[in-house]
Amino acid sequence: MAIDFGSVKSYNSNRGFGFITGRFLNPHRRVFFHIKKIKAKHPEIAEKLDNEENFQGLNLWYEIEQTQKGEQVKECWLHKDEIPENHVSELSDLIGKVENIWKNIDSSKPSWLDIVTIELVGTNRKDELSLQRNNLENQRREAGERKRKDVEVERLRQIELQRERERQEVERQKQIRVDKENEVRKLSAKYSLSIDEAEELYLLLEEMRPKNFTHSKQLSMYIVKQKLGYKYKNISGILTMQDGGNEWDFHGGFPPKIYSNICKELGLDNQHTKARPIDFRSFKDVSPTDKF
Structure with missing residues (x-):
């Protein structure tokens, strides 16, 4: 047997049954219930359902049993305090799951989380968990902002490094030209060549030396x-x-x-x-x- 917390998703007043969608065991699973299970302890709720009043927002704790026709509600309660003591360990597990949901800022906060948390651990603890989640979200935002700033600083640093490399390359090319001009003049003076002849001799020598x-x-x-x-x-x-x-x-x-x-x-x-x-x-x- 297992317990879960869920809300009534559909109900057929003519046939006296409907379905509840849980929060913990399988959020996408619908569990069958018969109105007699609710009438036994909560006749006022059963009356609202039978009168086809809006059941949106009707939340229940319930115990699931396995039958030949599938899963169905064996017993239900409006509040946690009504749940028998034999389900204490299961409730403890659910408290751990709820606290983990609060701490999991990778996922958006479920709309039902406040209600379930208050049911399980009370308003004060819910506020503490809410504050912890806000702090975690703020820390993530701050970390993200620091990372964005670091990325921008690094981007600007790389731009500056590239500019410096380009400046150095310009200087290097300038020095190469100066060195070439000096060598050309030396060859011109050394071998009594015209500047054109000396420049070609210089280029020829530079090209041929590696051969x-x-x-x-x-x-x-x-x-x-x-x-x-x-x-x-x-x-x-x-x-x-x-x-x-x-x-x-x-x-x-x-x-x-x-x-x-x-x-x-x-x-x-x-x-x-x-x-x-x-x-x-x-x-x-x-x-x-x-x-x-």
């Missing part, structure tokens, strides 16, 4: 293969070579002065052939169709 070439031929072949003549058109071009009575054009070569400078800066060895350069035309001075 770890060991011979000038590797560098020339790479420039030809990658068609970098357009990129280094001032210092690279068509080099006319001569070996004995033979002459040929080498696309992607360098004039002797530039060739020597590149080998020196990259530490490249030459092939030590008998061929010698006799003419050079930079790519900037030849038509695109003649470059490769």
Whole structure:
């Protein structure tokens, strides 16, 4: 046997039965009752039901029994104090459930909670539980507000960090440009090159150093293969070579002065052939169709 607290949800006065919906055992379960169960102890309530008066808000404590036709109300009481002592342990369990409901701020407060709490533990305890729930809700709101503030502070911090990173990147790029300009001027002065030639030499050296070439031929072949003549058109071009009575054009070569400078800066060895350069035309001075 089990007891529950519920309200009358439906009643057929012609047939003398209806259904009660409980609060604890199964909030969605309807338990059958017959009017004679109510007439035995509460004839005034039975009279209201039989007269089809509004039963909304009619709350009862009741004991459930299992029959061949299903669950039904075995006995009912209007107030907790009327419940027999043999249900003391069940009432104690219900008190624990009610207090947990008050403390569970993850769920909205049921409309019936005040009535049931007063029935079980009295008005003073209900007020205490209500105050505790309000405190818990306030603490959650305050915690949520702190979290929102922390999130906003972190968001602003990240924005500031991003701005600082962008500022540092601007400074870094500025320093790179300054370093490049300084290196270009050094190369220009070191090898008596124009600024345009020195800048291309600088860019070529920066691009080629990671390749770890060991011979000038590797560098020339790479420039030809990658068609970098357009990129280094001032210092690279068509080099006319001569070996004995033979002459040929080498696309992607360098004039002797530039060739020597590149080998020196990259530490490249030459092939030590008998061929010698006799003419050079930079790519900037030849038509695109003649470059490769």
